[in-house]
Amino acid sequence: xxxxxxxxxxxxxxxxxxxxxxxxxxxxxxxxxxxxxxxxxxxxxxxxxxxxxxxxxxxxxxxxxxxxxxxxxxxxxxxxxxxxxxxxxxxxxxxxxxxxxxxxxxxxxxxxxxxxxxxxxxxxxxxxxxxxxxxxxxxxxxxxxxxxxxxxxxxxxxxxxxxxxxxxxxxxxxxxxxxxxxxxxxxxx
Numbered sequence: 001x002x003x004x005x006x007x008x009x010x011x012x013x014x015x016x017x018x019x020x021x022x023x024x025x026x027x028x029x030x031x032x033x034x035x036x037x038x039x040x041x042x043x044x045x046x047x048x049x050x051x052x053x054x055x056x057x058x059x060x061x062x063x064x065x066x067x068x069x070x071x072x073x074x075x076x077x078x079x080x081x082x083x084x085x086x087x088x089x090x091x092x093x094x095x096x097x098x099x100x101x102x103x104x105x106x107x108x109x110x111x112x113x114x115x116x117x118x119x120x121x122x123x124x125x126x127x128x129x130x131x132x133x134x135x136x137x138x139x140x141x142x143x144x145x146x147x148x149x150x151x152x153x154x155x156x157x158x159x160x161x162x163x164x165x166x167x168x169x170x171x172x173x174x175x176x177x178x179x180x181x182x183x184x185x186x187x188x189x
Contacts, residue, residue, distance in 0.1 A: 002032045002033070002035040002036045002039065003032070003033075003036060003124050003127050003128045003131065004127055004131055004153065004154075004157050005028070005029075005032040005035075006029045006030075006032035006033050006036075006131075007029070007128065007131030007132065007134075007135060007153070008131060008134075008149070008150065008153045009025050009028040009029045009032065010022070010025045010146075011146040011147075011149045011150045011153070012028075012150065013025055013028060014146050015146060015147065015150065024080075026081050026084075027080050027081060027084045030081065030084040030085055030087075030088060031084055031087065033088060034084070034087050034088045034091050036124070037088065037091040037092050037094075037095040038091040038094065038095065040095065040098075040099070040117075041094060041095060041098045044098045044099060044101070044102040045057055045098065047102060047105070047106075048098075048101055048102060048105055051105050053101065053105060056101055057101075060094070060097055060098065060101065064090055064093075064094045067089075067090045067093070068087065068090045071086035071087070071089060071090060072086060072087070074086070099113055099114070119168055122164060122168055123161055123164050123165075123168075126160040126161065126163070126164045127157045127160050127161055129160065130153075130156035130157045130159065130160035131153060131156070131157060133156060134149060134152050134153045134156055137152075138152075
């Protein structure tokens with residue numbers, strides 16, 4: 001979702017907030033990329049806290065906060081785009097450190113934990129490629145076809161996700177098969 005938002009922030013902001021807000025499009029795109037790295041930490045932190053690693057999370061969060069504030073102060077003279085880019089750097093570092101702590105806590109190698117992200121990464125890449133395809137057709141700003149760009153962006157991202165779920169052997173395949181079977185069974189009645 002965040003990758004879709006990063007690629008489609010122009011039409012989304014244009015439709016939801018109006019043309020007077022289009023100046024924030026690059027910042028919104030960068031912050032969406034930031035969220036890609038920051039979001040998975042929520043679950044990892046909860047697992048670590050449940051595993052009595054509160055002290056480690058506290059110091060990691062403290063380090064992250066100090067780094068983030070420092071980079072914000074250093075980047076602020078260069079404008080909002082520089083500040084938003086400065087937010088991504090600590091998020092990537094925080095992601096790596098949090099996942100490393102989680103792997104250590106679970107008794108996994110870091111590479112085994114990263115491998116477990118493979119499906120999510122592949123799904124994200126296909127969604128991003130679908131978003132790039134729509135941008136390639138309409139351009140970043142979409143011109144007069146903003147609603148069409150948004151609709152095609154959603155449809156292409158969903159189609160890419162669905163196609164990837166068919167190709168990639170992931171747990172979602174079993175869920176999808178059960179849902180389709182239940183729908184077909186109800187239609188037969």
